[in-house]
Amino acid sequence: MASTQHVLLSPAELAYLHEALSLTPPIRPDGRAPMQFRPLVAETEILPGTNGSARICFADGTEAIVGVKAEVERTRGYHGDEQEEGGEEEEEGGEERREGEREGQGEWVELTVEIPGYRDDDAGTAFLAAMLSEALLADGRFAKKLWISRRFHWKLFLDILLISPPLSYPLPLLSLTTHLALLSTRLPRLKSEGDEDPFFDDDWAAAPYLYPQGTTTTRPPITLLVMAVGRNIIFDPSKEELAVADVVLAVSVGEAATNSASTKGKGKAIGGMDIDSAAAQPGRSLRLLSVRTVDPPSRVTPPGMPNATNSAYGVAVSVQKQPEARTVEAQAVEGVWKAPRGGAKPAVMAALVQKVLERGGVADEVLDALEAVELG
Amino acid sequence: MPITITAPKAVRPSYATADNASDDSGSDSSSDNGADLEGDIPMTSSSRRKEDKSYSIVTPGEVITDDPQWMRGHGTYVSASTAAIVSSVAGTITRTNKLLSVRPLRARYTPEVGDLVVGRIVEVQAKRWRVDVGGSQLASLPLSAINLPGGILRKRTETDELQIRTFFAEGDLLVAEVQQLFSDGGAVLHTRSLKYGKLRNGVFVAVSGMGGGGGVVRSRRQVWTMEAANGAGPLDVVLGVNGFVWISKHVETPEALVAETKSATTGITNLEESVSTTMYSSQNDRIGIETMREIARIRGVVTALVENGLRVDEDMLVRGYHEAVEMALLSGGGADDIYLGGERGEQLAAALTGV
Numbered sequence: 237m238a239s240t241q242h243v244l245l246s247p248a249e250l251a252y253l254h255e256a257l258s259l260t261p262p263i264r265p266d267g268r269a270p271m272q273f274r275p276l277v278a279e280t281e282i283l284p285g286t287n288g289s290a291r292i293c294f295a296d297g298t299e300a301i302v303g304v305k306a307e308v309e310r311t312r313g314y315h316g317d318e319q320e321e322g323g324e325e326e327e328e329g330g331e332e333r334r335e336g337e338r339e340g341q342g343e344w345v346e347l348t349v350e351i352p353g354y355r356d357d358d359a360g361t362a363f364l365a366a367m368l369s370e371a372l373l374a375d376g377r378f379a380k381k382l383w384i385s386r387r388f389h390w391k392l393f394l395d396i397l398l399i400s401p402p403l404s405y406p407l408p409l410l411s412l413t414t415h416l417a418l419l420s421t422r423l424p425r426l427k428s429e430g431d432e433d434p435f436f437d438d439d440w441a442a443a444p445y446l447y448p449q450g451t452t453t454t455r456p457p458i459t460l461l462v463m464a465v466g467r468n469i470i471f472d473p474s475k476e477e478l479a480v481a482d483v484v485l486a487v488s489v490g491e492a493a494t495n496s497a498s499t500k501g502k503g504k505a506i507g508g509m510d511i512d513s514a515a516a517q518p519g520r521s522l523r524l525l526s527v528r529t530v531d532p533p534s535r536v537t538p539p540g541m542p543n544a545t546n547s548a549y550g551v552a553v554s555v556q557k558q559p560e561a562r563t564v565e566a567q568a569v570e571g572v573w574k575a576p577r578g579g580a581k582p583a584v585m586a587a588l589v590q591k592v593l594e595r596g597g598v599a600d601e602v603l604d605a606l607e608a609v610e611l612g
Numbered sequence: 613m614p615i616t617i618t619a620p621k622a623v624r625p626s627y628a629t630a631d632n633a634s635d636d637s638g639s640d641s642s643s644d645n646g647a648d649l650e651g652d653i654p655m656t657s658s659s660r661r662k663e664d665k666s667y668s669i670v671t672p673g674e675v676i677t678d679d680p681q682w683m684r685g686h687g688t689y690v691s692a693s694t695a696a697i698v699s700s701v702a703g704t705i706t707r708t709n710k711l712l713s714v715r716p717l718r719a720r721y722t723p724e725v726g727d728l729v730v731g732r733i734v735e736v737q738a739k740r741w742r743v744d745v746g747g748s749q750l751a752s753l754p755l756s757a758i759n760l761p762g763g764i765l766r767k768r769t770e771t772d773e774l775q776i777r778t779f780f781a782e783g784d785l786l787v788a789e790v791q792q793l794f795s796d797g798g799a800v801l802h803t804r805s806l807k808y809g810k811l812r813n814g815v816f817v818a819v820s821g822m823g824g825g826g827g828v829v830r831s832r833r834q835v836w837t838m839e840a841a842n843g844a845g846p847l848d849v850v851l852g853v854n855g856f857v858w859i860s861k862h863v864e865t866p867e868a869l870v871a872e873t874k875s876a877t878t879g880i881t882n883l884e885e886s887v888s889t890t891m892y893s894s895q896n897d898r899i900g901i902e903t904m905r906e907i908a909r910i911r912g913v914v915t916a917l918v919e920n921g922l923r924v925d926e927d928m929l930v931r932g933y934h935e936a937v938e939m940a941l942l943s944g945g946g947a948d949d950i951y952l953g954g955e956r957g958e959q960l961a962a963a964l965t966g967v
Contacts, residue, residue, distance in 0.1 A: 244732060246784045247894045248812035255896070256904045263904045265815050267912045267950035273615040275954030292617075295919050295953060471614065476815075538783060540894045548761045548778040548892035571896035598614050605617045 243479045243533050247540030251573040254480040258466040265476055271598050273472040276412070278609050280420040288421025288446070292413045299399040300409050302417035308384065308434055309344075309391040340379025340389075345372060347394040349410065352401055364407060367528055368396070368414060371457045371488030374525040378456070381446055385431045390423060404475040405530070407486055411459035412606065418456040420611045421446040449611070455603060457490035457525050462588045463532070464580075469591050471598055481532040483580040487592045489599045492523040520600055522593050529580070540573035616954055670699040670714055677712065685713025718820055721746045721854035723799035727790045728834045730811070730852030731801065733780045739773060741780050743788070746818065746854040749798050753780075753788060757802035759809075761892060779892050785811040785858065787835075787850050807835065809891040813899060814848070814860025817911050819918040827918055828855045831925040837862050838930060841937045842947050844906035851924060859910045861899050863890075909936055909950040916957030917964075928964065935963050 245253075256263040262270055274294050283289035286303040293299035349365040350356060372378050382390040394417070396410050422443040424436035437443070447455060463473045463481040470477060478484060543549045568574055592599050670676060676688060678696035685708070687701045699705075703716040723729070723745065731751060735742035742750040755776060756768055780786060787808050788801040803809055820827035834851045846862035913932040917924050939960065940949045952960060 244734065244783045245816075246732070246811070248810070248896055249785065249814075249816055251896050252813065252815060252899070252904075255899070256908070259901060259904070263901070263908050263950070265817075265908055265911060266915065267908050267952055269614070269951065271614045272951070276615070276617045277620050278617045279620050295957075296915075538781065541778075543893050543895045546778065546893060546895075547775065549890070569895065571898065572894070602615050605615045609617055610619065 243475055243537075245476065245479050245537065247538060247573040249476075250480055250534075250537055251540055251571055253476055254465065254573065255571075257468060257470065257477065257480060260468065262465065262468045262470065264470070264474075266474065268472075270468060270470050273408075273602070274474075278412075278416060278606075280416050280609060280611050287423060288417050288419075290413050290416035290420060292409060292416065294403075294409070296403055297400050298403050298406070298409060300406065300413040301397045301399060302410075302413045303395045303397075304417050304421045305393045305395070306382075306390045306421075306423055307393070308388055311387055311389050340376075340381070340383060342369075342373045342379060344379050344382045344389055345369060345392045345394065347372070347396065349396045349398075351398045351406065364410065365396075367407065367459060367486055367488070367526075368411060369394075371411070371459050371490070371525050372414075374488065375454070375457055375490050377454065384426060384434050385428075387431055388434050392421075394418075404473070405461060405478055407459060407530075408461045408472055411488075412602070415456045415458050415606055416609060419445075419447055419449075419606070419609075454491045455607070457488050458599065458602060458606070459486055459488040460592055460599060460602070461486055461530070462592060464584050464588055467584075469588055478532060478534075479537065480534050482534070482576050483584055483588065484530040484532045485585065485588050486528045486530055487589060488525040488527070489522045489592060490525050491603070492521040520603065521595070522599055524589065524593060527585075527589060529585075532576075535575055535577075537573065537575050539575055542569040542572045544569075618954075669702065669704060669717070671702050672700055674699050676705060676714070681710060682712045683710050685711045687714030687716060688712060720748045722797065723747055723751065723790045723793060723854075725790050725793055727830075727853040728787065728850075729790060729801070729854045730785065730787050730816075730850055730856035730858050731854070732856075733782055733784045733786070736777055736780070736782060738776075741776075743786070743801060745799065745801075745852075746856060747797070747799065749796070751790070751799040751801050753786075753801045753803070755779075757791065757800070757804060759804055759891065780810065784894070785816055787811060787852070787858065810894065811850070811858050811860065812894060813863060813896050814858055815907055815911055817857045817859070817914055819855045819857060819914060819924060828853060828857065828924045831927075833926050836926055838933070840903070840906035840910075841934075842902055842906060844900070844902040847903070847907060847910065849910065849926075849929065851926070851929075857911075857914055857924070859907050859914075861897065861903050861907070863897055905948065905950055909933065909940075909952070912936065912950060912952030912957075913960070916952045916960050919957055920961035922961055922964065932960060932964055935960055939963075 253265065256265070264270070266274075268274070274296075276292050276294065278290065278292045280290045281288065282291050282301070283303045285305075287306045288304040289302060291299065291301045347365050347369040348356070349361050349368070351358075351361055351364075354361050382392060384390060394414060396414060398406050398410065422440075422445050424438070424440070424443050426434060427437050428435035460471065461473060461484065463470050463478065463484045465477075465480060465482055470481075473481065473484070591597065594600075675691075675694075676682075676697045676699055678694060680695065682697055684690055684697045685706075687699060687703060688697050689700050690696070691698050697712055699714045701714055701716040701719070703714045706713050706715050721729075729745045729751075731743035731745040731753075733741050733753075734744045734750060739756075740752050740754040743753050745751045755772060758779060760768065760772060761779075786803060788803045789805070789808065790799045791802040792800040794800075828851045830853055831851075834853060835849070837846050837848050839845075840847045848858075848860050848862045850858040850860075852858070910929070910933055913929060913936050914924055916936075917928060917932060922928060936950075936952060937947070939956065940947055943949050945951075
């Protein structure tokens, strides 16, 4: 789905990058190890008017800000309310909801992404927003946290802003910033009880965190960008690296609940295969929430021209012979770029997902590092 | 640890601006009738500004002074209503006697005749290419300003016009020289020399060019060949004045090869002829792993220099590279460790500036 932005690189550059990234171990243009992320600078609670906010920037100046705002909203479809308001809404929905205590709804979260230079209804931007909210809601437990009473709930507005022009595909940056903002989000403490009109403590210091700290409860999900070149798996690819990728996946992972009984979300529990060894190994048990393939820009890059067919190559070229040299698809010549053709191999996709979900692996360390960021 | 997340620093050390600040204070003290510029500036945090002079940044539209004794320089304008000098860019104030100018923090490249630039073709037209050189407008490269293949100063024909994409196509990188400037700031390039033409066998990195604090500066040599460590062989480095940098494997120049094979006298005509053979090739030569590693290391040094606000020129880059090789040997990873981001970059910058 949705392609990343178009990159303009020369065939010689692409051939060089592809060759360097196909080596074992790969030589990345910025010298990072294959699993290494770009160093981040992060801070939280930077926007005074929000319930929670965070800022993350890269050394190259790419910077994202996320603000979370909450608002009390009347839960639609509740039977008691409908009678007050005239009751034209469907009643059967309200009856159903009464059965399940603390049921969350996806529409309680509104997420907008803004990227400078792109319209907000641009396909790429819409796709980014969809991917981020999908990861958040696939959990099934997130919306439940917003439940106040049967008549009221919190409505959460997540405003995700990329401040700088997108120098690389911004998905992981936005995801990590959203994660931090949600960790720092606090909602006023509820004083009222039961189904009466909600009444809150006005002491901000007493407001509890949406994700209580220091406990072993779950964290917000993160979405990581992983790509493969040949047999190499590369995390947090930069723009140049994406330009030669064979496969690019956006993988959303969340923490699996500590008690395995409550795994009833719609995401598949891939982590199930190592349940037997779960107690022995360190790290969290991770749960796959969603996987999206991102169309790599490598497929639309122009192919290089081998010297043999290049009419501008050589001393005694007969310039008159070839009227217009077309870019002909030929068999691979060493040192000449050829855009990857065909789909991704299932084995490669599986290896990518497996690498993300590894116990004590990359996702685990990213979650640890994000947790270590001081709130406030 | 695959990821490092750090808290933001209060003040980022910028070596380049620190130098300027000391220069400014020197010139200021010599002119004893210099007005107290600080007092004229309506800044809320004037106390902080005084103690930390190198970070006096003005923003566009900010009134620098309304004292009529100052003259306006680059990056400023005189507002029509109040006759005050107002900044038109975001940057630091510099004073030369009574001339006030603002050095922009980050600026686009302004071409000058004779500059060596690295550019990327973005558009192909009937008789010319449009080249992105990081300036405010695209530069143009006319078909008449390139060396055509097939020999000596051949006349340009209609066939050449038709197959213009065989020389340079969209996305191709080239090194060229600014030949001419238009009055609106647009540049015309040419590649009529042995050392110019299409780039291959290496990596590209774009940093800020002339104008910003760090970045590539005009210097004696913009192109040189250096011997890389760890048996990687010679490498070519092209520092475009516009801040586009190309690092590649050094390939023996065709004229040398011709001299070898023919063992004849390489006249001017032969030279012209032979350079055209590889000028428009987009096929990479075979590059060894060691060479690729050292190319990536030099790229790392360039980005580390820029991230830490240091200038990028031959001297700094060569010193930085040797420092980086030393650092890699001392670090746990050994000579294969080429990562120079984050803390490593800061270490490197500190070693280079001797603080």
